[in-house]
Amino acid sequence: MIRAATVILRKDLLLEWRTKEAVPAMTLFTITVYVLFHFGLDRDSLDGALAAGVLWVTLLLASVIGVTRLFAAEREQGGIDALLLAPVDRTALFLAKASALFLFLVAVEIVAVPAFDLLLLGPGLGGTLPELPLILLLGNLGVSAVGALVAALAAETRTRELIVPLLLLPLLVPLLISCAQATEPLMRQDQGPEDLGRWLGLLTLYDVVFVLVSVAVFDFLLED
Amino acid sequence: MYSKGLVPLAAATVVAVTTAFALVFFYAPLDGDQGFIQKVFYLHVPMAIVALGGFVAGGVFAIRHLRSGDPSWDLRSYVAIHLSIILGLGVLVTGAIWAKASWGHWWVWDEPVLVSFLVVFLLYCVYFPLRFSIEDPERQARYSSVFAITAGAFVPLNFTAVRLAEAYTHPRVLSQTGGSLPGEMRLTFLVGLVAMTLLFVTLWKFELTAKHAALQLSRLRRRRADREAVAA
Amino acid sequence: MNWLAAPALPLDEAGKYVAAAYIVFLALILIYVAIMAAKLVRIDRELTELAEEDE
Numbered sequence: 001m002i003r004a005a006t007v008i009l010r011k012d013l014l015l016e017w018r019t020k021e022a023v024p025a026m027t028l029f030t031i032t033v034y035v036l037f038h039f040g041l042d043r044d045s046l047d048g049a050l051a052a053g054v055l056w057v058t059l060l061l062a063s064v065i066g067v068t069r070l071f072a073a074e075r076e077q078g079g080i081d082a083l084l085l086a087p088v089d090r091t092a093l094f095l096a097k098a099s100a101l102f103l104f105l106v107a108v109e110i111v112a113v114p115a116f117d118l119l120l121l122g123p124g125l126g127g128t129l130p131e132l133p134l135i136l137l138l139g140n141l142g143v144s145a146v147g148a149l150v151a152a153l154a155a156e157t158r159t160r161e162l163i164v165p166l167l168l169l170p171l172l173v174p175l176l177i178s179c180a181q182a183t184e185p186l187m188r189q190d191q192g193p194e195d196l197g198r199w200l201g202l203l204t205l206y207d208v209v210f211v212l213v214s215v216a217v218f219d220f221l222l223e224d
Numbered sequence: 225m226y227s228k229g230l231v232p233l234a235a236a237t238v239v240a241v242t243t244a245f246a247l248v249f250f251y252a253p254l255d256g257d258q259g260f261i262q263k264v265f266y267l268h269v270p271m272a273i274v275a276l277g278g279f280v281a282g283g284v285f286a287i288r289h290l291r292s293g294d295p296s297w298d299l300r301s302y303v304a305i306h307l308s309i310i311l312g313l314g315v316l317v318t319g320a321i322w323a324k325a326s327w328g329h330w331w332v333w334d335e336p337v338l339v340s341f342l343v344v345f346l347l348y349c350v351y352f353p354l355r356f357s358i359e360d361p362e363r364q365a366r367y368s369s370v371f372a373i374t375a376g377a378f379v380p381l382n383f384t385a386v387r388l389a390e391a392y393t394h395p396r397v398l399s400q401t402g403g404s405l406p407g408e409m410r411l412t413f414l415v416g417l418v419a420m421t422l423l424f425v426t427l428w429k430f431e432l433t434a435k436h437a438a439l440q441l442s443r444l445r446r447r448r449a450d451r452e453a454v455a456a
Numbered sequence: 457m458n459w460l461a462a463p464a465l466p467l468d469e470a471g472k473y474v475a476a477a478y479i480v481f482l483a484l485i486l487i488y489v490a491i492m493a494a495k496l497v498r499i500d501r502e503l504t505e506l507a508e509e510d511e
Contacts, residue, residue, distance in 0.1 A: 149374060153367060157357040163350065167371075170347035171378055174385030181389060202385055213377045217370045220290050245478075260470035264477045271481070314484045318477040325473035427488065434492060438499055444506060 001092045008088070008096035013103065015073050022069045023107045026062040030112040033058040034119045045122035052183035055116050056139075059109065060172050063143050066104050068164045070097055070151035094218040098148040098211075105140040121187065128186040131196060138200065139179045142207045146171050149214040152221040178203040225296075226432035237426045240419035244412070252412040261325045266412055268318040270420040271311050272341060276379065278308030278424060279348060283376025286369035298365035301372050303431045305351055307424060312345045336390040340383045347375055 016022055037054050038044070046054055113136070117125040125132070147168065154163040182199035248266045255262035282305040289297035319338045320330045333339060351371055358364040405413060 153354065153370060153374075156363060156367065157354060158359075159353060159357045163354055163357065166350045167347070167354065170343055170350075171374075173343045174378075174382050177385045177389045198388065202388060206381060206385070209377055209381055213374055217290075217373055220366050220370055261473055263474045267477055267481055310484060310488055314481055317480045321473050321477045321480070325470060423485075431492065434495055434499070438495070441499055441502055441506070445502075448506070448509075 001089050001095075004088050004092035005095040005099070008093060009099050012073070012096065012100040016100075016104070021072075022066050023104050025069075026065050026104065026108045027111045029065055030058050030062045030108065031115055031119075033061060034116060038120065043120075046120050046187075047122040048188045049180070049184045051121055051123075051187040052180045054120065055113070055183065055187075056176055056180045058116075059105075059112065059139075060143070060169065060176060062108060062112070063101075063105060063147060063172075064165045064168055066101055066108075067147040067151045067168055068161060070101060070148065071155045075155070090219045090222070091215055093222070094148055094152075094214055097151065098144040098214070101147045101151075102140050102144040105143060106137075109136055109140075123187055123189055128183070131186055132183065135179055135182045135200070135203070138203045138207060139175060142175045142203065142210060143172065145207065145210040145214050146175075149210070149218065149221075152218065155222060174206050175203065178206065226429055226436050230426070230429045230433065233422065233426045233429060237419070237422040240415070240422045244416040244419035247412040247415055252409050253406070255409075258326065261322065264318055264322045264325075266416040268315060268322060269413070270417040271318065272315045272337070273417060274420045274424050275308045275311040275315055276341075276344075277421075278304045278311065278428075279344065279379055280376055282308065282372045286372035286376070289365065289369045290373070295361075295365050298369055299432065299435060300428075301369060302355070303428055303435065305348060305372060307427055307431070309345070309348055309351075311424070312341065312348070315341055316345060334390055336387040337383075339390065340386040343382055343386070344375075344379055347378065351375070 034054075037046075037058070041050070041054075043050075113132070114125070150164055150168045150171065154160045154167065157163050178199040182196055182203070185194045185196070244266070248263055252263070252266070254260060282301045285297050285301035285304060289295070289301060316338075319335075319341070323332045323335070323338075324330050351368065354371055355364060355368045358367055
């Protein structure tokens with residue numbers, strides 16, 4: 001199962017490396033949204049709850065692009081049938097797609113988070129340092145699990161581009177709450193971590209629940 | 225097939241709903257702090273509980289559908305979610321009316337139950353576009369069930385998250401639920417809850433029967449068309 | 457529900473809101489019944505057509 005997942009994941013990463021479709025688009029999108037927030041809020045620098053909220057809303061909106069494109073290659077080349085004809089375990093397919101999305105998100109954040117610091121963040125990234133990467137990783141884990149599930153759910157519908165954001169964003173509300181609440185004290189001017197444990201706990205619970213649910217129901221998707 | 229017990233159930237619903245309304249307006253005492261507006265409680269809260277119960281039931285039926293492959297479980301899940309969405313709309317509107325009367329605003333963000341309910345409602349609204357944009361009936365049933373299970377797992381998680389967030393930004397000392405109501409109020413609330421549940425089950429069976437009849441009709445038409453094709 | 461801490465409205469003010477809430481509920485149920493009635497009419501019409509074609 002792990003081997004099958006690795007093969008699909010390598011194929012996806014290779015394809016992304018060659019076509020450069022999802023990650024550059026998502027990164028560009030985050031920068032554009034920062035510019036929109038700058039003008040929309042009429043603020044040159046943000047801190048505290050506003051900074052955490054803008055960062056996380058931007059990242060989650062960018063993830064919508066990644067989720068919409070997650071099965072694009074298979075669909076366009078008729079590869080979804082080939083994938084389904086091959087006796088690939090559905091759990092392996094889920095693991096591969098979720099890992100691909102996870103790595104895409106990490107790649108986007110490597111650019112998008114420093115860019116946020118550069119363009120909008122008042123207090124600077126230095127104060128967020130040991131905690132923020134951990135929050136980002138746990139957040140990415142949840143987005144990847146839910147994203148892969150939503151991508152598979154929407155893969156066979158006619159109105160895929162409409163279904164993905166409408167389905168993904170409400171499902172991400174608990175994740176947004178815990179990520180933004182955990183990040184908020186780190187981005188305050190007079191910072192000091194508060195209640196980090198509670199929000200990381202909630203985030204971990206979210207990740208565990210949705211990884212388990214996705215693995216359990218993925219067998220019934222994309223089958224013929 | 226689905227209509228078993230529908231008539232006695234409908235009769236019981238009429239009795240229960242009438243009793244509940246009579247208790248609300250003629251038996252339950254006036255609330256000491258809130259006064260007359262508190263009467264919305266007996267409608268709003270049972271409606272919310274039954275709507276959430278319907279969403280969870282939709283998830284349970286969906287599990288049975290995926291386990292057995294029997295499309296009738298998918299139909300049960302679909303009708304339960306459909307009715308819960310309708311009740312959910314009622315919950316949001318009555319909640320807004322209550323908020324306006326109590327706090328002067330049509331919407332208050334520091335009421336975690338109502339805010340969670342809005343998120344859940346928005347999620348379940350996507351069930352219908354998802355379901356009806358898949359044409360193949362077997363696949364439609366399967367994907368709808370996967371949605372119903374995922375959303376069912378989401379409901380408690382979302383309530384926990386929103387409650388934590390609101391408790392954090394708006395600390396409050398007092399949290400009042402049905403548990404500590406005085407006797408007459410509690411009785412009225414419980415009768416209201418039973419009435420709402422009966423109403424839900426009755427409408428659920430009613431709609432299932434109607435859906436089943438329509439399905440039988442189209443089966444009959446298909447069979448006739450096949451016969452005519454063979455004869456010609 | 458923090459309704460115990462909220463201020464009480466005078467009866468004539470509150471009455472309108474309570475009535476509105478119960479009317480919303482009633483309207484919701486009636487609209488549902490009306491839509492189901494429309495579906496029933498369609499089933500009836502198709503069934504009649506089918507019966508007439510058979511004669």
